[in-house]
Amino acid sequence: MGEFFSKLLEEFGDRDKHQAAYTVRVKTGDCRNAGTDANIYIALHSKDDERTKNVKLSGSIWQDNFERGDFNTFKPKELTDKGPVLKLDVWRDLAGLNDSWYVDIIEVERHSTTTKYIFPVNRWVVDKPRLQLVEWDSRLPQDDEDRKDQRLAELDAMKKKYDFVWRFEGVMPQxxxxxxxxMITYGYEWDLAKQSLALSLQGIFTRVRATFWNSLDDMRDIYGGDLPPPACLSRWRKDTAFGMQRLVGCNPMQIRLCKKIPMKMPVTDDLLKPFLEGMSIGKSIRKKQLFIIDYEILKEMPLRQGGELPAPIALFFVNKDKNLVPVAIQxxxxxxxxxxxxxPTDPEYTWMLAKMWFNVADASYHQSICHMGMSHILMESIAVATHRCLSPSHPLSRLLAPHFRFLLGINHVGYxxxxxxxGWIEETLLIGRKGMMELIRRVWKDWNISKNGHxxxxxxxxxxxxPEVLPNxxxxxxxxxxxxxxxEYVRTVVNGYYGHAKKIKADPEVLEWGRTLSTEPSAASPHTCGIKGIPSDGKFRNGxxxxELLTNIIYICTAGHAAVTFTQYDEYGFVPSYPGCLRGTPPKDKGVRTENDVLETLPPKDWTIRAMVMSRILSKRDTKPLGDFEVQYMYDPIGKKAIxxxxxxxxxxxxxxxxxxxxRVRPYLVLHPSCIPNSIAI
Structure with missing residues (x-):
């Protein structure tokens, strides 16, 4: 209602526009408790630092301005024309019950020239000290001496607000x-998605009476409504589908060229030649057609009770049809x-079980490392470090802001x-919470952001x-x-602000950011991340x-997270194709198995449905695509050029x-720009 009256008054106010020197437009943020009932004041500064008097932004008594998400317009007659607007002071008083106020942007239009001056705020406005903004609010600290004290005070406050804690020993802080x-502002939609799926499942549960499955085809009957048949359903039995899971599935970052068969996998030419199109193992390696995945890191993994997790090794071969297919699984x-x-020539269901148990290991690594550890948790650590070290006015803070949006909030919900x-991990994944954190510890010990994260x-x-070696x-x-x-997006910003390496060395905020990211936590330095591979240990030598570091961070927050997240339902949505958990123990011999043996390893029906529901929720996209930012943070010429x-x-x-x-035989949409979110928001 307040926005309606504001626009109405603006329309009628145009009649008296000549009486006001400036129009002031204010966008209140959309985060929780962003609105305020306090009185809001501003003052403008001209080129000679000539300052207007303090002016209260007020409209009609009918208006309820500065509510969450509002865009309010004012034409204060008290503001006389002092020339171009270079700075703006804004503050509030303590009136009203909810006096906190989060502001996205303030725009000032000078009527005599119709020039618009943009002042991005993107933070809370308090009563004391008053917030001073420069046009575009994007400056390196060495170029912002007039606001040095304000920046230092803001960073001190941010260090209190964004504090580190080690929830899990031996991993990155949060x-x-x-x-x-x-905090996420679409929590209602998140709950609604779960409720919608739960309602759709009521019909399923009325049909699903028995505890376990009667046949593999029996599992097809549960799909419908909000649980459509996943993409894998029609092809999951094929070896080509198993191979494609390594290339376009939800864990496409593990396949590697095999340069030597490990001694611990005693395959022979006689065993593999039928699957290597008549080639010896040595020849297939020389021709770069043999690939390997080795999950040695899963050996002796602590699990929740009643399970056994393999630590498998698998060999894959690119055949004459350019398909990657499995040829051996240990x-x-x-x-x-x-x-x-x-x-592959083992009895049908024996080979099927070998592939299923391999995928249990693959899924454990996917959820622990690719999805949680080196995506959600690591990026949270970097986001906290960014808030602690870079002023909201720093160009790199503004560059990163849309890619950290709601990350901490969604992680909080996810915990x-x-x-x-x-929770879902303990209920539906064989590795469980204990095993997941142990695996993150093992990987984090050697993980390097300039190698593994690049x-x-x-x-x-x-x-x-x-592509000639590994097609598709x-x-x-x-x-x-x-x-x-x-x-290219990042380089435009970095080169635009740091034309020379000396400017990096003269930037105390970015050097503190680098130190915080790279330094191993200790009693002497408790508020650091200990990330390996930060260039020059954070003492950046050049642009x-x-x-490179900023590109790695943004890629992980956008495309990297999308690649391991939005294919989850198409993989986990049919449990035999990509099980997160199986019952019993992996096969210890190559004897003949039956379909019933496969069914006996599958989890109960209620477990299966819970796993499907969560994978469906986690595969939903609810935010705008990459580059179409929910909130714009960069309005300066360099930032606009980068966008x-x-x-x-x-x-x-x-x-x-x-x-x-x-x-392509099947389109790959997960990394289509229209399908990549700007941040980790699910």
Whole structure:
């Protein structure tokens, strides 16, 4: 209602526009408790630092201004024309019950020239001290001496608000508390999605009477409504589908070129030659057609009670049809008579069980590392460090802001939903909470953001960067385009503000950010992250080092997270295709198994449905696509140029991926720019 009256009054107020020198437009933020009933005041500064008198922004008595999400317009006659507006002071008093006020942006239009001056705020406005903004509010600290004290005071306050805590020993720190502005504002929609799915499942539960499944085909009857048949349903039995899971599934970052068969996997030419199109193992390695995944890191993993998790090794071969297919699976690390090497000519259901148990291990790694550890949790740690070290006015803070939006809030929701004692992880994943955190600890010990966290370097290290060597690797092909587009976007900002390395060395905020990210936590330095691979240990030597690190962070928050998240339902949605948990123990011999043996390893029906529901929720996209920011943070010429560059790059990427998808057997949409969110918000 307040916005309606504001627009109405603006229309009638145009008659008296000549009586006001400026129009002031204010956008209140959309975060929780953003609105205020306090009185709001501003003052403007001209080029000679001539300051107007303090002016209260008020409208008609009918208006209820400054409510959450409101866009209010004012034409204060008390503001006389002092010339171009270079600075703006804004503050509130303590009137009203809810005096906190979160502001997105303030725009001032000078009537005599129709010039508009943009003052992004993107923070809480308090009574004391008064907040002073410069046009565009995007400056390096060494170029912002007039506001030095304000920046230092803001950073001191941010260090109190964004404090680190180690929830899990031996891994990266997280936010102790989630500030109000970080809490997700679409919690209702989140609950609604769960309720909608729950309602759709009521009909399923009325049909599903028995505890366990009668046949594999019996499982098809549960789909309908909000649970459509997942993409894997029609092809999950095929070896080509198992191979494609390594390339376009929800864990496409593990396949690597096999340069040598490990001693612990005693395969022979006689065993594998039928599956290598007559080639010896040595020849298939020399021709770069043999690939491997080795989950040694899962060995002796602590689990929730009643389970056994394999630590498998699998070999894959690119055949004459350019399909990646499995040729050997060993489910445990030590070769012995109870740990056979399974091959495609083994009895049908024996081979099926070997693939299913391999996927239990793959799913455990996917959820623990790719989805949670090196995505949600790591990016939370970096987001907290960013808030603690970079002023809201810092250009790099504004660059990163849309990619951290609601990250802390969604993680906060996820800890209860996923990590709780009765949460999804404990109920539906064999690895459970205890095993998941142990796996994150093991990986974090050696994980390097410039190697493992650099999409292109990771492909090179795994030997899978050449499309001629590994065809149909759509994650690599499309992901590389996205990475390069993000890199150009970042480079525009970094080069625009740091024309010379000396400017980086003169920036205390970015150097403190680098130190916080790279320094191993200790008693002497408790508020640090200990991330390996931060260039020059945070003492950035040039713009390229900054560009690379920022690109890695934004890629993980956008395309990287999308790749491991939005395919979950199409993989986990049919449990035999990609099980997060199986009952019993993995096969210890190559004897004949039956469909009934497979059914006996599947979880009960209620477990299966819970897993399907959560994977469906986690696969939903609820935010705008990459580059179409929910909130704009950069209005300065350099930032606007960067956004334009990103849009141009993504337009070209879209055209290329659309062209590729027309030629592919099945379109790969997860890294299409229209399907990639701006942040980790689910």
């Amino acid at each position: 936010a102790r508390e989630v500030p109000m502005e970080e 489910l445990f690390q030590e070769p012995n008579e109870n740990n056979p090497i399974f091959v 209860d939903t996923l990590f709780g004692e009765d 999409m292109v370097h990771d492909l090179e290290e795994r030997g899978v960067n050449d 690797y759509h994650y690599r092909d499309d992901g590389t385009l996205i990475y390069e587009a993000i890199e 390229q080092q900054l560009t 334009e560059t990103l849009h141009e790059e993504l337009k070209a990427v879209t055209a290329e991926i659309d062209k590729r998808n027309k030629e």
